[in-house]
Amino acid sequence: MSGNTKKQQNPVIEITLKTINNLKVNSPPLFSEVIKAANKYQQQSQMLSQTGLVLADTIQRLTIHNSGDFGEGFKKLADAVRDLENKRDEVCKVLLNEFITPNKQAVENDQKDIVTFEKNYKKDRDSMRQEILKLEAKTRKAGKKTTPEVLKQQITELNDKIKESEQLNANKLRDVVLMERKKHATFLSQFNQFLEKEIELATESIAKYSTALNTHRELINTQSQLPSETESMISKQERTLVQIQPQQGDSSNGDYRISYAPGTVQADSTYESYDSYDNYDNYDNYDQSYTDSGYDQQQQYGDQQQYGGTELQARALYDYDSHEPTDLCLRAGEILSILQQDDGSGWSKGRNSNGMEGIFPSSYIEYV
Structure with a gap:
């Protein structure tokens, strides 16, 4: 053979060294990039969850001045958004606690483990090589100066040592490949915990938002109808x-x-x-x-609706509570003096027995 010809590498040793190099040199930066990306995803998802809770609270405020079926629809929508954003926050915590944090630590620990493995593997392989070289020298010497029986014994010892060396390489290859596969399996197992939470969130989202969509469609279809309570009030x-x-x-x-x-x-x-x-x-x-x-x-038809000392009065049919400074709160059954009748806006102005004045829904009173 030519001296320039590269010596053929043992395929077992070649794969072993390649796997060690992947675990020690190639994989750590890539895993670190994944962890970094997951960390950014977790942070932004948590911000999204917080923003979603603000959205839910803002939708909830629509119910302050909107009661009835649409008010209930706003409340259900706010509750659905709030529940799903709380679930999203749980998903973020799982991603952080079950994947990001343990994998950061795993990158460091795996580096130490593979460096130790490589060191021991090289030590054992070098030791085995030295023993084989000694037996080869001893066998060559026996072939020149000893009897055939001694030569045969030396050859047997050399072959046994070579087999032992091959078994050592095979065992090391098995160990390092299993080490790599275990690392990958652990990574996927930890990520699966996050995915399972994501699936829960997606399933709940579909269920809650599908229910909300059906409710909203029903409400949208009633936009030209009066609520039964209002219809009943008007008919009376x-x-x-x-x-x-x-x-x-x-x-x-x-x-x-x-x-x-x-x-x-x-x-x-x-x-x-x-x-x-x-x-x-x-x-x-x-x-x-x-x-x-x-x-x-x-x-x-003036503000006080008076004529000849007679003042237009009305009786409150329902309670009306309001925090607006211009409004007059009503109690069912109380008698009011009407200062200004409804001009088509749906509101009247009056004064109660305590002398307090303000506006209120015209449909909440009947004239007496």
Whole structure:
């Protein structure tokens, strides 16, 4: 053979050394990069979880001034977001405690273990090589100066030592490959704990958000419908007509009275139902006659709705609580003085028996 020809390496030794090099030189930086990326993922996921909780709290605030079915829908949405973000926080903790932290320590420990393994392997292999070289020299010497029986014995000892060397290499290869596989298996096992939590989160997310979507679709489809409670309230609330009628007898003396009739005027009145008047145009004549008599229309429908010492009053049908400074809280059954009737906004202004004034939903009262 030419002196430039590379000596053929034992394949067992070659794979053993290659595996040692991977564990000692190639793998640690790559595993460190994975841990670094996982750490960044964990931190940003935790920030996302915290932001999600802020979102849930903000959605929850929509229920302050929104009750009923939509208020309940907002609450369920906020609860779903909050539950899932708490679960996301659990996932972040598992990733940190069960994968990132132990793998940081494993990188250091594995480095020490593979360096120790390499050192012992080289020591054992060098020792075995020296013994084989000695036996080879002894066998060559026996072939020149001793009997065939002694030579045969030396050859047997040399072969046994070579077999022992091959077994040593095989055992070391098995050990180092299993060491590498154990490291990879441990890595995947620890990452699987994180993945299992992620799957839990995804499963719960699908279930909760699917339920929320169905609820929201139902609510969206009812956008042109009134809630049953409001519909019931409106059906019970009769429209009130305010009219000024002459007192029984001769009205030439200017004596009039205010009549509040649900839907139509009092039975003893000669006036027809207000529904029969087209856009209330026919009331202009009455207003003009009262203006001519010294009664101003603004005085009839002023802020306090007073005329001749009579004040428009209403009874609260329901409790109404509000923290707004402009609102007047109501208690079911209390009598209110109406300072300003509903102008189409859905709100009226009044004063309670304690002298407190403010606005309140018009649907919460009935006129008395």
